[in-house]
Amino acid sequence: MKLAWRDSGYAQEEVKVARQAMRADAERTMRTILEAAEGVLSRNPSASMEQIAEAAGVARSTVHRRFATRDALVDALTEWAAQQFADSVEAANPDSTPPIVALYVVTANVLRTKMGWGFAMSRGVPAGTTTAKLHEDVTHRCIRLFERCKEAGVMRADVDTDWARRVYYSLIEESTRETSDRANPEEVASKIVDTLLRGVGTPRGSI
Structure with a gap:
């Protein structure tokens, strides 16, 4: 029983670490997109989402998942x-x-x-x-x-x-x-x- 509890505790900690890693990855992606948007739009204020995605090095769908428009x-x-x-x-x-x-x-x-x-x-x-x-x-x-x-x-x-x-x-x-x-x-x-x-x-x- 104690072993099972410890195993459960380890599993919860692993889930917590995984979630933190996912959040960090999402934040990095968000910053990459925003930095690319700043660079692209400062040169061409009418640039499209596709151009921003290309500059960020991510798929267009990745940008659209985070920003609807x-x-x-x-x-x-x-x-x-x-x-x-x-x-x-x-x-x-x-x-x-x-x-x-x-x-x-x-x-x-x-x-x-x-x-x-x-x-x-x-x-x-x-x-x-x-x-x-x-x-x-x-x-x-x-x-x-x-x-x-x-x-x-x-x-x-x-x-x-x-x-x-x-x-x-x-x-x-x-x-x-x-x-x-x-x-x-x-x-x-x-x-x-x-x-x-x-x-x-x-x-x-x-x-």
Whole structure:
């Protein structure tokens, strides 16, 4: 009886391991398809599911099993990119890292994400979706980081925080639009943060 129980326990563990392996394999396949979709659609926004499947190195049926329509695939791609965007901000620990350090690291991380997922990150985000929520969370974290920068004296105390955030976002957006794929995110981040904190004028240009 005890042996039978042990055998049953081993069998359950084997099933658990098998399921974990299947999930990992499914996640790898999903990421492969989404990465292929990003590459194909960034070059040709009207590319078909068949072209995406070919670029991913999987059968068309494999793509269709996961995404019923092309729109569903693009929506999933957009949400995936938004999650990478949120994760890149989280990875910098912006609520605990010294503000100036966090600002540089967040900027470099976000640049990597936007450079790697340019098509998905450029799409409009419908209100009320998971993607919209992820972007809203990032916006709130950015505002908190800027408030920390003001408290630490990195930014002027009288700066309109939301206006500074909008300027910051614009600098990032313009940088990713004009920067080549070979650009170093750290170097670009340094330019963005320097421009944000110090501007491009001189004391003579003060109003």
